[in-house]
Amino acid sequence: MPEKPDEGTSDDAAATGRPARPVPCRIVVCRDCCCGTAKVSGIDHAAQTERLRLEAPVRVSACLDVCDQANVVVVQPSAAGRAAGARPVWLGLVNDSRATEDIAAWVRAGGPGVAPKPEILDLYACLPPQRRAVS
Numbered sequence: 001m002p003e004k005p006d007e008g009t010s011d012d013a014a015a016t017g018r019p020a021r022p023v024p025c026r027i028v029v030c031r032d033c034c035c036g037t038a039k040v041s042g043i044d045h046a047a048q049t050e051r052l053r054l055e056a057p058v059r060v061s062a063c064l065d066v067c068d069q070a071n072v073v074v075v076q077p078s079a080a081g082r083a084a085g086a087r088p089v090w091l092g093l094v095n096d097s098r099a100t101e102d103i104a105a106w107v108r109a110g111g112p113g114v115a116p117k118p119e120i121l122d123l124y125a126c127l128p129p130q131r132r133a134v135s
Contacts, residue, residue, distance in 0.1 A: 024107070028058070028074040034063075080114055085113060092125075
């Protein structure tokens, strides 16, 4: 279903009669040629995806074209985060449960533009393909 970019709340009010709550940030996980495959060993890729899904909606993507940074996770800001000027945050080499938990905690706190990014996540920062230097 296409996302409605101008809306900052979920459809809970219409569907359940309960007050609407803010739409959380969203997460994209790459799961294609390198990310999410046996090429990146030592991590349960399905468990990582499900853990992140406990905090926010997760979209599983085909190759995000930064294979040298597998496993790639992109945290997209909520409507409130976008209103504050936040942009998606690309994280690479997310290959252990501690990194997944750090991302989950940040997302739970509000994510980009809402909560400060934990410094530990700076270790995982990577650039999206269009911003990478061309050799």
